[in-house]
Amino acid sequence: METPSDSEQRQPTYPLLRIMGSNAFLLSVIYLILGISVEAVRRVYPTRFVQRLSLSLDSLPARALEFLGWMEPLRAKYLNGQIPDYQVRLIFGVTTVVIIFLLAFAVGLLVGSLRGYMERRALKKHSQRRPG
Structure with a gap:
């Protein structure tokens, strides 16, 4: 009788984490x-x-930087010519990628928690039906 190889038997340790990471990477x-x-x-x-499309793409990272208190210093440096346009775009891009990853992991944790809750609930119902 053939036995599956070790690689076929092993499941990924955190499949949800891998999915969340790949989804966040793709969205980024x-x-x-x-x-x-x-x-x-x-x-x-x-x-x-x-x-308008450019402004709408910039609104998410701008609001996040505003929330952190970093937008005013960035704006002042940009208006004073201390930071070139491409660096502001780079900061906005990195900020957006961080936001996307944080949201992906938050949603993944929520979905994983709900899935675990539903599985535990189903197991509990299943074990209560069995005469023990």
Whole structure:
């Protein structure tokens, strides 16, 4: 009789963690590609729609930085010419990637907790039905 190999028997230790990480990575890549594309189009063909899209993409990291109290110093340095435009974009991009990862892990933990609760509840119901 054939036995499955060790690699086939082993389950990933934290499959939910792997899924959360890969989803967050994918969303981050999509956001960054979209941001770079919008910024490139904004510089070449600055329509009202593209400018609004750029502002909407910037609103999430701007609010997060505002919440942390880091937006005012960043704004002051940018307006004084101490920080170039690309560094502000880089800071906004990194901030957004961090937010995406935090949200992905928070949602994953919530879903994992709910799943564990439902499994425990189902086991409890199943064990109560059995005569013991």
